[in-house]
Amino acid sequence: MALKIGFASLALVALAGCGGGTSVTVDGVPEPSRRTFLFWSGSNSGERVVDVNNDAFAFFSDTGCLYNFRTGRENLGFCLNAGGDRVRYGVLAMRIVNVTSAAGTCIAALVEESTAQFVDIETDAFDREIVAVTALRPSPCF
Incomplete structure (x- = not known):
């Protein structure tokens, strides 16, 4: 599922969403394995x-909010x-669109809505999602 891009070519154009949402651990709510995620048609x-x-x-089917597999947390503001x-x-x-992976398959990816450029999601020291718009555009998947 690797994309046709290299990290070295990543150019951060703009930061957005810094601290915009609340990260909630899955403690106190059903385990992610017991909740369902949305599936993306054509991906x-x-x-x-x-x-x-x-x-x-992934995005939970009940809340529609982002689940970060690296942190194990749901972000109720994303x-x-x-x-x-x-x-x-x-x-x-942002939009979720199907793009062509390096393997030639269609995969779902997050892109900035007005420019259709890839986004990069990292976490800060408090495990909050920090989103940057890159200069890279995906290859659409048909």
Whole structure:
């Protein structure tokens, strides 16, 4: 599922969403394995959505909010709209689109809505998602 891009070519254009949401541990709510994630039509990655570095995320079917596989946390401020393919995190608007992976398969990825450029999701020292828009555009998957 590696994307056709290299980390060395990553150019951070703008930061958005810093501290925009609340990260909630899965303690006190059903375990992620007992909750369901949304699946993305036309994607070979099932429920997984990737960023520019192929880091995997998913969106819970009950809340529509982001689950970060690296931190094991749900972010209640990083959620899908009612239509299900647009995402808001702070002031940043993103879409989930199918892109061509390095293996030639279709996978779901997060891109910035107005530029259609990949985003990079990292975490800060407090495990909050920090989102940067990159200069890289994905290859659409048909």
